[in-house]
Structures are given as structure tokens and as C-alpha cells.
Amino acid sequence: xxxxxxxxxxxxxxxxxxxxxxxxxxxxxxxxxxxxxxxxxxxxxxxxxxxxxxxxxxxxxxxxxxxxxxxxxxxxxxxxxxxxxxxxxxxxxxxxxxxxxxxxxxxxxxxxxxxxxxxxxxxxxxxxxxxxxxxxxxxxxxxxxxxxxxxxxxxxxxxxxxxxxxxxxxxxxxxxxxxxxxxxxxxxxxxxxxxxxxxxxxxxxxxxxxxxxxxxxxxxxxxxxxxxxxxxxxxxxxxxxxxxxxxxxxxxxxxxxxxxxxxxxxxxxxxxxxxxxxxxxxxxxxxxxxxxxxxxxxxxxxxxxxxxxxxxxxxxxxxxxxxxxxxxxxxxxxxxxxxxxxxxxxxxxxxxxxxxxxxxxxxxxxxxxxxxxxxxxxxxxxxxxxxxxxxxxxxxxxxxxxxxxxxxxxxxxxxxxxxxxxxxxxxxxxxxxxxxxxxxxxxxxxxxxxxxxxxxxxxxxxxxxxxxxxxxxxxxxxxxxxxxxxxxxxxxxxxxxxxxxxxxxxxxxxxxxxxxxxxxxxxxxxxxxxxxxxxxxxxxxxxxxxxxxxxxxxxxxxxxxxxxxxxxxxxxxxxxxxxxxxxxxxxxxxxxxxxxxxxxxxxxxxxxxxxxxxxxxxxxxxxxxxxxxxxxxxxxxxxxxxxxxxxxxxxxxxxxxxxxxxxxxxxxxxxxxxxxxxxxxxxxxxxxxxxxxxxxxxxxxxxxxxxxxxxxxxxxxxxxxxxxxxxxxxxxxxxxxxxxxxxxxxxxxxxxxxxxxxxxxxxxxxxxxxxxxxxxxxxxxxxxxxxxxxxxxxxxxxxxxxxxxxxxxxxxxxxxxxxxxxxxxxxxxxxxxxxxxxxxxxxxxxxxxx
Amino acid sequence: xxxxxxxxxxxxxxxxxxxxxxxxxxxxxxxxxxxxxxxxxxxxxxxxxxxxxxxxxxxxxxxxxxxxxxxxxxxxxxxxxxxxxxxxxxxxxxxxxxxxxxxxxxxxxxxxxx
Numbered sequence: 028x029x030x031x032x033x034x035x036x037x038x039x040x041x042x043x044x045x046x047x048x049x050x051x052x053x054x055x056x057x058x059x060x061x062x063x064x065x066x067x068x069x070x071x072x073x074x075x076x077x078x079x080x081x082x083x084x085x086x087x088x089x090x091x092x093x094x095x096x097x098x099x100x101x102x103x104x105x106x107x108x109x110x111x112x113x114x115x116x117x118x119x120x121x122x123x124x125x126x127x128x129x130x131x132x133x134x135x136x137x138x139x140x141x142x143x144x145x146x147x148x149x150x151x152x153x154x155x156x157x158x159x160x161x162x163x164x165x166x167x168x169x170x171x172x173x174x175x176x177x178x179x180x181x182x183x184x185x186x187x188x189x190x191x192x193x194x195x196x197x198x199x200x201x202x203x204x205x206x207x208x209x210x211x212x213x214x215x216x217x218x219x220x221x222x223x224x225x226x227x228x229x230x231x232x233x234x235x236x237x238x239x240x241x242x243x244x245x246x247x248x249x250x251x252x253x254x255x256x257x258x259x260x261x262x263x264x265x266x267x268x269x270x271x272x273x274x275x276x277x278x279x280x281x282x283x284x285x286x287x288x289x290x291x292x293x294x295x296x297x298x299x300x301x302x303x304x305x306x307x308x309x310x311x312x313x314x315x316x317x318x319x320x321x322x323x324x325x326x327x328x329x330x331x332x333x334x335x336x337x338x339x340x341x342x343x344x345x346x347x348x349x350x351x352x353x354x355x356x357x358x359x360x361x362x363x364x365x366x367x368x369x370x371x372x373x374x375x376x377x378x379x380x381x382x383x384x385x386x387x388x389x390x391x392x393x394x395x396x397x398x399x400x401x402x403x404x405x406x407x408x409x410x411x412x413x414x415x416x417x418x419x420x421x422x423x424x425x426x427x428x429x430x431x432x433x434x435x436x437x438x439x440x441x442x443x444x445x446x447x448x449x450x451x452x453x454x455x456x457x458x459x460x461x462x463x464x465x466x467x468x469x470x471x472x473x474x475x476x477x478x479x480x481x482x483x484x485x486x487x488x489x490x491x492x493x494x495x496x497x498x499x500x501x502x503x504x505x506x507x508x509x510x511x512x513x514x515x516x517x518x519x520x521x522x523x524x525x526x527x528x529x530x531x532x533x534x535x536x537x538x539x540x541x542x543x544x545x546x547x548x549x550x551x552x553x554x555x556x557x558x559x560x561x562x563x564x565x566x567x568x569x570x571x572x573x574x575x576x577x578x579x580x581x582x583x584x585x586x587x588x589x590x591x592x593x594x595x596x597x598x599x600x601x602x603x604x605x606x607x608x609x610x611x612x613x614x615x616x617x618x619x620x621x622x623x624x625x626x627x628x629x630x631x632x633x634x635x636x637x638x639x640x641x642x643x644x645x646x647x648x649x650x651x652x653x654x655x656x657x658x659x660x661x662x663x664x665x666x667x668x669x670x671x672x673x674x675x676x677x678x679x680x681x682x683x684x685x686x687x688x689x690x691x692x693x694x695x696x697x698x699x700x701x702x703x704x705x706x707x708x709x710x711x712x713x714x715x716x717x718x719x720x721x722x723x724x725x726x727x728x729x730x731x732x733x734x735x736x737x738x739x740x741x742x743x744x745x746x747x748x749x750x751x752x753x754x755x756x757x758x759x760x761x762x763x764x765x766x767x768x769x770x771x772x773x774x775x776x777x778x779x780x781x782x783x784x785x786x787x788x789x790x791x792x793x794x795x796x797x798x799x800x801x802x803x804x805x806x807x808x809x810x811x812x813x814x815x816x817x818x819x820x821x822x823x824x825x826x827x828x829x830x831x832x833x834x835x836x837x838x839x840x841x842x843x844x845x846x847x848x849x850x851x852x853x854x855x856x857x858x859x860x861x862x863x864x865x866x867x868x869x870x871x872x873x874x875x876x877x
Numbered sequence: 878x879x880x881x882x883x884x885x886x887x888x889x890x891x892x893x894x895x896x897x898x899x900x901x902x903x904x905x906x907x908x909x910x911x912x913x914x915x916x917x918x919x920x921x922x923x924x925x926x927x928x929x930x931x932x933x934x935x936x937x938x939x940x941x942x943x944x945x946x947x948x949x950x951x952x953x954x955x956x957x958x959x960x961x962x963x964x965x966x967x968x969x970x971x972x973x974x975x976x977x978x979x980x981x982x983x984x985x986x987x988x989x990x991x
């Protein structure tokens with residue numbers, strides 16, 4: 028009711044690669060809440076990777092190709108209807124109608140309807156076993172037909188046609204490619220490149236026929252079809268695949284009178300809006316500046332531009348570079364910019380190696396300073412370098428031909444080093460990632476190529492930039508220097524592990540002492556909490572003593588989790604997820620009294636949101652009174668031990684998982700560590716507690732407990748590894764003691780157990796040696812250290828409530844009783860939530876809650 | 878920046894937390910006060926975080942980056958110079974800063990127009 032007038036009804040027609048990217052970008056923008064999104068997907072499958080379609084016949088399944096994910100879409104709150112397509116748009120009433128007679132109104136409509144394969148109107152084109160190559164359904168039809176066929180023909184020798192030819196050879200057919208133009212890939216390649224490609228492809232067994240005009244398809248005598256060409260020749264085949272180009276799916280736009288191009292395509296402006304500003308078109312159905320873009324990267328750019336404009340941004344689509352690099356039947360082919368040398372005055376350099384079947388050409392400007400275009404066949408290693416020369420207008424070396432001539436050792440270092448690229452150089456065109464973005468991700472903590480790909484998405488689209496990205500990442504890491512990189516921060520030239528050892532060995536008890544001996548400056552938000560955590564792990568002092576309090580992040584200082592509006596959330600410990608009705612009632616009463624938003628967490632407890640700083644001690648006084656302890660949800664420490672109900676109640680339970688979970692949670696609660704740690708205990712192999720996704724997972728067996736280690740959920744999920752089997756409880760706890768202490772001792776700051784183990788030389792086996800076989804002779808020491816921490820546990824909240832000095836900090840103003848007037852709540856679904864900035868400045872708030 | 882008048886009392890030294898921050902209300906404005914006992918210095922900057930749009934800078938960790946004494950926002954970790962209010966990440970999002978001092982056990986601030 029409070030938000031109904033604020034949400035925009037957004038309908039998206041089409042869920043192909045570009046349609047999916049649109050939804051992804053919308054989710055990335057963080058503004059999904061402002062939209063009520065309905066997506067119509069004509070196919071029965073959600074978006075999948077059409078670029079790698081031929082992989083379907085070389086082992087990939089439909090699931091491997093999938094991009095859209097019903098679960099993900101649901102989590103974004105999208106309403107996605109598969110097998111249903113929009114058939115009509117009424118622009119006056121702003122309504123769409125579908126083939127299932129659904130009628131739905133929209134505020135904004137996005138057309139991502141894509142394209143369809145063009146089928147030349149040759150007589151006989153509609154015969155059985157004449158197919159196209161665009162969808163997974165098409166692939167299934169091809170596969171079915173192939174089973175009764177020996178010979179297959181692809182009509183069209185372009186990029187997609189050759190992909191389709193690969194599919195037919197993978198299916199074991201005698202494959203022909205028929206091309207109307209005098210060469211293969213006529214758009215991207217010149218005669219020399221086309222000829223080289225043809226030679227290489229024919230060597231793979233594909234028969235190529237260029238300059239062929241098909242005039243009639245009729246019954247064959249040997250095979251199902253006979254194709255008749257204008258030159259009088261014929262060819263018999265069982266299967267015909269049309270791949271003669273694409274045409275935009277613009278029928279909806281036509282039906283509702285949107286402006287179309289002369290030869291089809293929905294006309295869009297730089298904002299990707301059609302002639303109706305409330306209707307956007309993106310991807311292959313859209314016509315920008317009289318061009319259709321049949322590649323995925325420009326489609327992705329359009330998707331981002333449309334999202335930007337729907338969310339008050341002002342990104343523009345200003346065309347796209349159509350350079351491509353791909354592997355066709357194992358042959359590297361690339362085409363960059365003005366590959367045909369159509370720019371007046373341009374000159375070219377060509378290199379041909381007939382023995383190794385390599386063709387390379389570059390086109391340079393009249394003055395020889397700028398690269399205009401290039402063609403590479405048989406070896407496309409220089410693609411990344413050449414593309415950057417072209418896109419960034421980087422001046423060419425004195426002898427530009429050195430860029431494509433083979434490097435035969437000596438001193439000839441001709442390629443453009445990644446160091447020479449400007450910050451703005453685009454590395455990944457699919458996801459628009461610049462060199463600057465990659466560097467920022469490295470500065471932000473990425474340490475490996477994998478991290479960078481995960482954070483920036485670079486090289487996760489077509490993959491054409493993978494080599495360049497690798498070079499760049501390696502170069503930047505080298506520049507940073509491994510040593511520099513491992514320093515905790517500018518104040519300590521040591522790793523976390525070094526500092527841990529210094530603190531232990533020299534019995535250092537405070538940050539100031541450590542800084543005076545081993546550091547410089549005043550510390551920062553990186554080293555202070557790290558040292559605070561190590562001090563807590565080693566000596567387990569109360570974190571709010573005078574010397575410790577200034578080391579803690581605000582969450583640790585106030586023992587609650589700061590939320591976006593400066594209020595905090597409160598999570599009492601609920602060991603093993605077991606809670607009495609009376610305690611549950613207390614949680615409800617407290618939440619009600621302080622008007623807190625309540626939500627059940629993934630760790631089987633209750634999170635209470637919206638507590639003001641000054642309310643925290645009042646809330647905790649009531650919780651502690653009722654027997655609750657702090658849940659350490661704010662700390663880098665043990666969070667929860669999740670459990671299933673176990674053998675006590677469950678028909679299948681083998682052992683008492685709840686009992687063990689409570690015992691373990693009580694043992695390790697409050698333990699400070701390099702990162703948060705999560706546990707779970709399952710009472711049988713059905714694994715309802717999801718123990719294998721935890722740092723420490725325990726699963727009951729008929730003979731004891733199996734121990735799993737170093738798993739995690741979150742951004743980069745990892746299954747835990749089976750560490751030891753059929754343990755009795757005593758041994759189990761001994762191993763966990765040692766494991767956790769060894770982790771605390773040796774891990775880097777904010778390094779979860781999974782990454783820690785993967786970085787240990789020897790990995791899991793080494794860890795088993797240390798923990799189980801005690802090869803380092805550390806076991807006893809580790810157990811003692813853990814025993815100290817366990818023995819000195821105290822609830823930080825209980826202690827704080829007894830300390831008037833510590834409580835002084837829990838007030839918003841030290842010199843006034845007022846509260847922070849900037850904290851404003853709005854009611855939604857019967858609870859409070861923080862008001863948005865817009866809601867705060869509205870003269871008459873819809874419904875504010877004080 | 879022009880001086881309006883002289884030092885005014887804000888709170889007592891007891892209200893401060895060593896090497897950390899608290900928030901005071903001064904003429905209707907939220908001021909974050911940071912106390913560095915080693916230098917016997919108090920710093921006063923605005924409490925409003927222009928990135929997170931919340932009044933929380935007094936709860937940030939303080940330290941140094943190069944030569945600058947800074948507070949790191951507890952929300953998104955941008956750094957603000959304690960002396961000048963300058964934002965190290967984005968100059969355009971700098972915050973207010975006031976001269977502040979310890980006068981005996983009184984914490985004082987000089988109201989200035991920004």
C-alpha cells in the first residue's frame with residue numbers, strides 16, 4: 028500500500044541472451060524493488076547461450092548452456108512465464124496480450140524478441156528435413172533428423188553457417204557448406220582470408236561450395252533431397268540447414284505501429300527507446316542508426332543502456348565495434364574494424380604462411396600511424412593487441428608489419444604490452460570491462476584471474492578476451508609485487524600470520540605495543556580490527572576494554588550489525604537452532620516493544636532490525652534477563668551451528684544432531700577468527716542441515732560422526748571435503764579444536780577456511796597430516812590454546828551491561844538526549860523498514876512510523 | 878570560511894573515548910568528535926556520511942593514510958581527513974570540519990560558517 032504507487036510495471040518480451048542480460052543488469056542496479064517485472068519467454072527454456080550452441084553436439088547439455096535460472100529470477104522477485112509470448116501491444120491502453128490470452132498492463136515495455144533465421148524463398152524450402160539453427164529445439168530436430176541421414180548441407184557460409192557445419196560433422200554426417208558469395212565469411216574476411224579458411228575447413232572433411240545459387244529443392248534419388256543450382260549442378264542430401272543470415276523479430280512493433288526500418292528492425296534512439304518512449308527495444312530486434320547488431324556484445328550494451336534509462340541514469344548506446352574472434356571447427360578466425368580496407372587512402376600488410384596455413388592482414392591509415400582493421404585466420408593470437416591498437420588509436424610502431432610477422436626470438440618484442448594500454452581500454456566487450464575496472468578489482472582485493480573474472484565478469488561472455496585478460500592480470504600482479512601485496516596495510520609490513528606469531532611469541536597485549544615495535548603511523552580500518560581479532564583469539568580479553576575498544580569495527584564496538592540507515596540489528600544466540608516457546612515469546616515481545624523488523628536467518632535464529640544505538644542496552648537487558656546470550660553475528664567469529672532435528676524426532680535420524688550442535692556451539696561461541704565460521708550437524712546422510720556447505724560440517728553415521736571441512740556458501744560456494752570418518756565425539760572435538768586454532772594461527776585476514784586450505788601447500792592431505800597425524804607436533808599446543816579460549820568465555824553483552832563506563836558509548840549524542848532525526852521508518856507488510864531518501868523529503872509521508 | 882564567534886563548550890573530556898569517536902549536537906548540527914590522547918588533540922567533523930546518507934561517522938575507525946589522520950566510514954569505508962573534512966576517495970563529497978580543542982577538561986569547538 029505504501030509502495031504501490033511507486034513501482035513501475037515493467038513487461039519484458041523475450042528471454043534470450045540479451046533479455047537475460049537486461050534482467051541481470053536491472054538486478055545489478057539494485058533497483059529491482061522499484062519495479063514489478065513480468066517476463067514472457069516464448070521458448071519452454073529460459074535464456075541460454077546461443078553463441079556456444081554447437082557445443083550441444085560435442086557434449087554440453089541444455090543445462091550447461093543455460094543462463095537464465097528460475098530460482099534466481101524468483102529470488103529477484105520476477106514473474107517469469109515460459110512458453111508464452113506476447114502477440115499484441117495496445118499502446119493507447121498500455122496493455123500487452125499473449126498467445127495464452129493473458130492481458131497485462133505495463134508502464135514500461137522492453138522488446139527483446141531477437142531475430143529469426145532468414146530462409147531464402149527457394150522452391151522446396153519448406154520440405155521436411157529442411158531445418159534452421161537457432162534454438163535448442165532446433166538442435167533437437169537436427170539431432171532427430173541426423174539419425175536417419177548420411178549427408179547434410181548448410182546453406183550459408185557465414186559465421187553461424189560454419190558453426191552449424193561443425194554441428195553436423197559432430198553428428199557424424201558428410202557435411203557440405205553452400206555459399207552464395209565467392210568466399211566464406213564474406214562480411215568479415217577478404218579473398219585471401221576466406222581462401223585460407225576454406226582450405227583449413229576442407230582439410231577437416233567439410234566440402235565447401237562457393238558462388239552457388241540454389242534454385243530448387245526437390246526429391247532426391249540417392250538421398251531425401253536434391254538441390255539444383257543456377258550453374259546446372261546438383262547435390263543430393265538428406266538434411267538441409269538454412270543459415271543465410273538473420274532477420275529482426277519486429278512483428279509486434281509492426282502490429283502496434285512503431286517505427287520500423289526500411290528492411291525491418293525496430294528503430295531505436297541512443298536511449299534504446301522506440302518511437303514510443305515507453306517502449307524499449309534491445310538486441311537483434313533493434314535497429315540503431317540503420318544497423319542491426321547480430322553480435323551479443325552490442326546487445327548486452329543495449330540492455331545496460333535500457334536499464335540505465337529506466338533507473339534514472341543517462342547511459343547512451345552509440346554504436347558498437349563489430350570486431351569478432353572465434354574458433355570455427357578448431358580454426359582461429361578474427362576480423363577487426365575495417366577489415367576490407369574501405370577507408371580512402373588506407374594501405375595493408377599481408378602475411379601468408381601456406382605451410383602452417385596462416386593468413387594475417389592489417390589495414391593501416393594513409394600516414395601509417397593508426398590501425399584501421401585486421402584479418403587473422405589460422406592464428407589469432409594477436410587479436411587482443413590489434414584490437415586495442417584499433418579501438419584506442421594507439422600509434423603503430425615504425426614497422427607496422429612487425430605486428431603480424433612471426434616473432435622468431437632475438438630481440439623482437441613486437442606485441443603491444445598490456446602496460447601500454449590506457450586505463451579506458453576496453454578489455455571485455457561483452458561485459459564492458461576496462462583496464463581500469465580490472466585494476467580496481469585487483470586493488471579491491473582480487474588476487475587471482477578467477478577472482479577478477481568473478482568480480483568484473485570479464486572473459487565470461489564470449490571468452491574472446493581471455494588471453495588478454497590473463498596477460499593484464501599477471502602483469503598487474505607482478506607490478507604490485509607479491510611481497511607488497513601480502514603486507515597487511517601501509518602500517519605493518521607483515522602478513523596477518525606474521526603478526527599472529529609476533530603477538531603470540533612476544534606476548535604482545537595491545538595494538539599500541541605492536542605498532543610501536545613493528546609498525547608505523549596510526550593504524551587504519553584494516554590493521555586495527557585484524558590486530559583486535561588476533562588479540563582476542565590469543566588472549567580472549569574483553570573486547571571493550573579501553574585499549575581494545577578503539578580497534579573494533581562499529582559492529583564489534585556496539586555488538587550489533589550496522590544497517591544502511593545507521594540503525595543496528597540484533598541477533599541473540601540460539602544454539603543449534605533449538606528454542607523454547609517462552610524464549611521465542613520473549614523475542615516477539617522485545618521486537619514488538621522496540622518496534623523491530625524481524626526476520627528468520629539462514630543460521631536458524633531470529634534477526635531483529637532497526638534498533639537505535641541508544642536502544643541496544645535496553646533491548647539486551649531484557650534479552651539477557653530471559654537467558655539469551657550474544658550471537659556474535661557482528662564478529663568475525665563462530666556464527667551458528669545449524670542442525671536438523673536428528674534421531675530424537677526424525678524417523679530417519681541416526682544420531683542426536685541437535686544435542687551435538689548445541690554442545691559444539693557452546694564450546695566455540697565467541698571464538699574470534701580471521702573470518703566468520705559456520706558449522707552444521709546433520710543426523711543422517713540425508714543431510715538436512717546442509718553441513719557440507721559449512722566450514723565445519725558433521726554428519727552422523729551408524730558408527731559415529733563424519734567430519735567435513737572447509738566448505739562455504741555465499742558468493743563463491745564450495746562443498747566441504749570429507750576429512751575423517753566414523754569419529755567418536757571426543758576425537759571429533761579434538762580435531763575441530765586443532766583445525767580451528769591452526770586456521771586462526773595461519774590464515775590471512777578475511778580468508779575463509781576454503782581459500783585458506785586451498786592455499787596450504789599440500790592442501791587437504793597436508794591438513795590431515797597436521798591435524799590427525801600431528802606431523803608438526805603442534806596438536807597439544809593447539810588444544811591448549813583452544814582450551815584457554817573456551818575456558819575464558821563470557822557473554823560480551825552481559826559484561827557490558829554491568830559496566831557503566833562501557834554503556835556510556837551507547838547514546839547518539841554525548842551532550843543531548845535527542846535521537847537521530849535522520850532515522851525514519853516506513854511500514855511495509857506489517858513491519859518497519861528504513862525510509863528511502865525520497866520518502867524522507869516528501870512533505871507528507873505516506874505512513875511513517877516513529 | 879569565516880569565524881562567527883569564539884570557542885564554545887560542547888562536552889567534557891570524560892565524554893570522549895580515547896582513539897575513537899563520539900557524536901555531539903552543536904547548534905542543531907551533528908558533530909563527530911575524535912580524541913587522540915597521544916597528541917592531546919580533539920578533532921571535529923560532520924557526523925553525516927554523504928555516501929551512506931546516515932549520521933554515523935563518529936562510529937568509524939580512525940587512523941592514518943600517509944600523512945593524513947582519517948576516519949573511515951563504518952558503512953562503505955571511504956576516508957575523511959580529520960583536520961579538513963576532505964574525502965580522500967572523492968573530493969566532491971568532502972564533509973565539514975571545525976577547529977576543536979581541549980580546554981582543561983572542557984571540549985570546545987569554534988563554530989565557523991562553511
